[in-house]
Amino acid sequence: MASTRLRALDGADIEVSDTDIEAFAGQLRGRLVGPADLDYDEARAVWNGLIDKRPGLIARCTGTADVMAAVRFARAHELLLAVRGGGHNVAGAAVCDGGLVVDLSPMKAIRVNPGAGTVRAQGGVRIGDLDHESQAFGLAVPMGVVSETGIAGLTLGGGYGWLTRKYGLSCDNLLSADVVTADGRWVRAGTGPDDDLDLLWAIRGGGGNFGVVTSFDFRAHPIGPEVYFGFVVHAGSAAGEALRGIRAFIEQAPEGVMSVAVLWHGPPLEQIPAEHHGKPVAIHLAVYAGDPAEGERALRAARDIGNPIADLSGPMRYVDLQRFLDVDYPAHDLRYYWKSRYLSGLPDDLIDLLVQRNEASPSPLNTFEMWSLGGAAARVATQDSAFGDRSAPYLLGVEANWERPEDDTANLAWVREVHADVEPFSTGREYVNFPGFYEDENLVRETFGPNFRRLASLKKRYDPMNLFRLNHNIPPAP
Numbered sequence: 112m113a114s115t116r117l118r119a120l121d122g123a124d125i126e127v128s129d130t131d132i133e134a135f136a137g138q139l140r141g142r143l144v145g146p147a148d149l150d151y152d153e154a155r156a157v158w159n160g161l162i163d164k165r166p167g168l169i170a171r172c173t174g175t176a177d178v179m180a181a182v183r184f185a186r187a188h189e190l191l192l193a194v195r196g197g198g199h200n201v202a203g204a205a206v207c208d209g210g211l212v213v214d215l216s217p218m219k220a221i222r223v224n225p226g227a228g229t230v231r232a233q234g235g236v237r238i239g240d241l242d243h244e245s246q247a248f249g250l251a252v253p254m255g256v257v258s259e260t261g262i263a264g265l266t267l268g269g270g271y272g273w274l275t276r277k278y279g280l281s282c283d284n285l286l287s288a289d290v291v292t293a294d295g296r297w298v299r300a301g302t303g304p305d306d307d308l309d310l311l312w313a314i315r316g317g318g319g320n321f322g323v324v325t326s327f328d329f330r331a332h333p334i335g336p337e338v339y340f341g342f343v344v345h346a347g348s349a350a351g352e353a354l355r356g357i358r359a360f361i362e363q364a365p366e367g368v369m370s371v372a373v374l375w376h377g378p379p380l381e382q383i384p385a386e387h388h389g390k391p392v393a394i395h396l397a398v399y400a401g402d403p404a405e406g407e408r409a410l411r412a413a414r415d416i417g418n419p420i421a422d423l424s425g426p427m428r429y430v431d432l433q434r435f436l437d438v439d440y441p442a443h444d445l446r447y448y449w450k451s452r453y454l455s456g457l458p459d460d461l462i463d464l465l466v467q468r469n470e471a472s473p474s475p476l477n478t479f480e481m482w483s484l485g486g487a488a489a490r491v492a493t494q495d496s497a498f499g500d501r502s503a504p505y506l507l508g509v510e511a512n513w514e515r516p517e518d519d520t521a522n523l524a525w526v527r528e529v530h531a532d533v534e535p536f537s538t539g540r541e542y543v544n545f546p547g548f549y550e551d552e553n554l555v556r557e558t559f560g561p562n563f564r565r566l567a568s569l570k571k572r573y574d575p576m577n578l579f580r581l582n583h584n585i586p587p588a589p
Contacts, residue, residue, distance in 0.1 A: 117167040118191040118209025138180040141173040161446035162203030169212040175325045181213045183295035193581045197237045197261015201449045202548050204581045230329045234263045242433050250331035253278045258434045267318045268544040269498050273369045276486030277400035282315040284330040290322040293574040313569045316498025319582040321573045335429035339399045339406025342423040347391030354462045356416035361483040370397040370483040376475035383421045391470050448511045450530045451545035452537040453503035461536045468529050473521040474513035482506040499562045503538045543583040
């Protein structure tokens with residue numbers, strides 16, 4: 112009998128009969144794609160150009176029934192399984208070598224209920240899709256800052272964006288969800304009398320450990336059509352002074368302001384003097400989640416910091432704001448490696464360290480991003496969602512973004528060295544959506560802290576064989 116070699120959960124190669132594979136394909140309304148298909152390379156490509164994995168099969172699902180069939184097939188044959196929403200996970204968890212990919216990208220249905228202030232979106236929806244539909248009704252769901260990002264992985268891991276301080280994380284705005292668990296069952300995670308409340312708690316920050324979310328129900332908020340966007344650029348020679356000024360601004364900023372301080376190298380924008388193109392700079396990005404006129408007043412102090420070399424601030428359509436950073440994070444064209452630290456503060460010693468490390472960056476596209484936290488997101492108690500502790504005042508993203516494979520070693524080393532240097536300033540937690548390659552053995556236990564034991568118990572309930580392991584994995588409790 113003819114068979115196909117696929118990768119098993121334990122990493123071994125196994126033979127699966129072509130009869131079984133054909134029967135599986137017949138259960139799908141979508142397509143089952145394999146290495147012999149003309150669109151295989153397109154189907155396996157993800158956002159991060161550093162990732163080059165070759166799945167054995169890709170199930171391009173069109174609905175929950177397809178997902179149920181795919182999970183049951185993987186479980187029956189104990190196949191290595193990856194789940195793809197938007198394919199934007201920096202670690203490349205959306206694909207795997209030799210196993211089965213459950214691809215939700217064809218599942219893009221969105222329904223806005225403006226009267227209730229809610230939005231339902233399927234698992235393949237991206238941020239730009241969601242914004243396009245919700246902004247037609249003057250609403251927005253708190254999401255990330257790059258429109259090509261998938262809403263699924265972002266939400267399941269937390270979800271920071273321009274609305275975080277005003278309205279909370281993406282996962283905080285998750286009201287309910289349709290989930291296919293590891294046994295191939297459909298479960299409704301929610302607060303209704305027939306819903307699974309434990310599962311809702313787990314997927315609010317616990318990642319893809321507990322099942323495949325095929326649709327999300329979100330709370331939406333009145334935003335736009337315009338917001339006020341602060342975009343101020345400081346010369347590298349004044350970066351330390353600028354960061355100290357931004358720190359002081361954040362301490363008194365109203366809750367409606369979300370602030371991100373960036374150490375980078377000057378982009379080739381005509382508004383920035385040419386002598387600063389490709390040279391170290393400090394950039395302050397800030398958004399006021401409310402009336403643009405109020406936002407201009409709220410961000411005036413940020414624009415008065417130091418002696419900027421450029422100020423591109425002004426009102427901007429919310430949908431354009433959400434696309435503003437897309438050009439800096441193109442799909443497939445760049446190679447990405449990101450790690451993170453929650454910071455206990457932003458002291459002068461740390462500012463000086465980061466300024467020096469930015470000047471020594473092996474790629475002019477590399478960045479440090481210091482997100483100001485607090486506000487609505489910080490008011491959710493540790494035990495109220497899997498995401499856990501919200502007390503850190505800052506999140507530091509250490510991002511390497513480069514073009515050439517021959518520069519891989521230098522950029523990977525740069526991130527890891529900075530990540531180690533920053534540890535004395537950290538709370539011990541990391542943001543699981545910026546995980547490197549999940550190579551830190553203690554990442555999950557330290558990040559979830561007091562919630563880890565409950566998460567491990569729920570993992571045992573919903574996924575005792577650890578089928579969903581290609582993520583910030585929580586092993587089932589013994």
